[in-house]
Amino acid sequence: MKNLIKLEYKKLWNGVSIVSIAALSVLTILFSVVTLNIQQRALDKNGNIVTGLSAFRALKEASEDLEGVMDGEYIQNLIEEYNSSPEKEFLDNNRGFLGTGGMTKYIIPNYVINYAYYSLYMSNGNDMIGLDYEFLNSEESFYQKFKDAIIEQQLYVNKENGVFQYSEDQIEALQNKVDHLKAPFKVAYHTGLANLNSYFGMEYSVFFIILAFCMASVYAKDSMNGIDELALSSKHGRNKDMKARWIAGNLFTLTAYLIYVGVLMLVHGMIGSLHGLGASAQTFWFDCIFNISIGTGLLLIFFGGLAGALVIANIVMLLSMKIKNSKAAVVASIAVVMLLRKGTDTYSQIKLLNPIRFGGSESAYNFLFVGTAIIPYFVVVLILSIVYVAVLWLIMRLSYKKYYIN
């Protein structure tokens, strides 16, 4: 069996898959470099405007003195420093000049503080960067305000988009969870990680197109590495070979996904750096109710993404088995991906059941209630993926028994 899996895995590394992965890597690099180079501007530590890719390094360097634990002393120092800073003067005179948020070293700590005030209305506007708030007088009042802001946002989202409205007990459980948030937060420059998260989200669906091209031939009869009369008539052809192809297909998906994420991390690591992995998740995903770091959050997103990719890979393999024609299976798989993607164009939280969303940021901060127990969305993603893959595997097993070339 092991040798059979090895053979099938090797067969999957053909011209189409190599070109596909190369094309995705080129696209990832080109898209990130070109777009980030054009749109980014930052103020460096001397207050000069730096444009292009070097803006990230300048920002990282400037942010070094703001790295630390956001306690009462940190907040008071921040207020003092910000109010007399060239950045404040610049943003006051140039509303929106450095993009909507303005790439200054204050975008990270000041936005965290402003979230406590604006809650669900928070955006990355220059008008939401000021520090003139009474609740900043003490560390306790700031964190209390911050926690209230999270509750306000969560209740609003549930009211507007929730599949089920929270009960009193659930609200109490949520409040309890938020009250136990670890404070003070760790703050660090994380713009490179923010880019990584954002570009991963934008390109995640493109990875499914790769899967459509690479996996559509696994059970097709018109492909060089697909099914033929020999395979079907051999002793273990129907049973073992089918399993080996399925395992090899999933292993290939894992490898291709690791390459994709690896390239993405390499590119964004080089552009904006991967600094800030240990910073509190709340400094990036403001309404996150879990005590995790940004690094852990990203890891959850990537694992969620892998789970979603495995589900899609199994859908493509099923289509390949049912349609038997690799070209038609590619078209059908792309159509399925597009339909699933269209299904996410809703505010309703029902979209969280869609495998296309498994690689979204929600894996880091979202949750669902089962009774009064708060289940992280990442756990839901894992359970759903297992269920989806198991169902697809069962359908494939049944279909393969009736698989005939003609």
Added chain:
Amino acid sequence: MLEIIRIERKRILSIRAFLVFLAIVALFSIYSVYSILRSYEVPGAAGIAVTWNENLSHAKEAQQETQIDREFLNLMRQHEGEFTYVDERNLVELVAVNYDGKSVRDLSDEDIGNFYLKRLSNIRAMLEESQVIRYTQEEIEQFMQSAGQVSEIEFAYAEGWKVLNDGMNDFVPVLLILISVLLLPLFGIDPKSNMTELYRSTKLGKVPLDHARILAAYIIGFFLYLTGIALHFVIKMVPFGLKGGNQCIQSNVKTFFSLYNITNLQQFLLNVIVGLVTLLFVISFLLLVTVIMEKIMTSAVVFVFFWILLLLFEQMYLWPINHYFANFMPLRMTSFSHYYVGNEIYRVFGSSLSCMSWSVLVSVLLSGILLAATIGWEKVKRKRGLY
């Protein structure tokens, strides 16, 4: 040569493939019309208060040879009740864009008297305050002269043309991709068929075959494009009717500030021609990709990723990328609306060219380069004895 083209046409465009092509175009168009017609339904307390048919019938009846003038605006200002029907809503939208969101009822006598002057001052402000292009005074005056040619806007029924022209942004890229899929097997080889050595060793299997295939690609592509456009046109126009073709495009809220004094029919024809030029580029690009990659699937991968890259750039909407790259590429070339309201210009050898003219010119040039590269690549392969 003609015989080879005929055979190649039969090989890649069988009756079945053609019928599938028509079916996909028809389905897309029907779905598009269905979605648009639903937007004409007016919801009420107990379901749909006005059906799309009633709404369009009302507009056809109400909008008879009307001009937007003092008398008409006065009449609309005194309109009682809600602005329910599409003809009323069209005017409300036009007034809102011209007067910074003002309602028709809030217009003063002075506003009404200065409707066209207000439009011109809005256009001037847009040009002078543009964040991306600094127009010279000469360019602004030239634009204003062009915009001033629209001194009266006819406000008759033209829903069909509006829907058709607005929807071409979505339809033409789909059509181009569909045609490309059908053309992929022209040069693309299916590894299981094993026929390449056989036909390449025949008398006409080298240069004549290559040339015939290239010609076949353009002929079939153009035929499919025009057929697709015709079918889409018929399906889109059936529920709306043909009225309003000779009305200026400024009666449409989306092109109200357009500088071009053209009619809806002219806009449609321009879109079709630009789409045809884009097809030329798409086919040339496809030919080069299939000639280099050889296999159908690998060619398809490269082609799909090229479109994905364009799609990602389109989502980011970065002006320098659009101006120096995407404007000459298929996706943005077929985002027709920006030609009419974007006011984007290219300064070439001391003269200002409109985005449409320059994009078409560059695209044709790029198509020629790609075609020459395809022919060159084939020649190199023949010389090296690769077939």
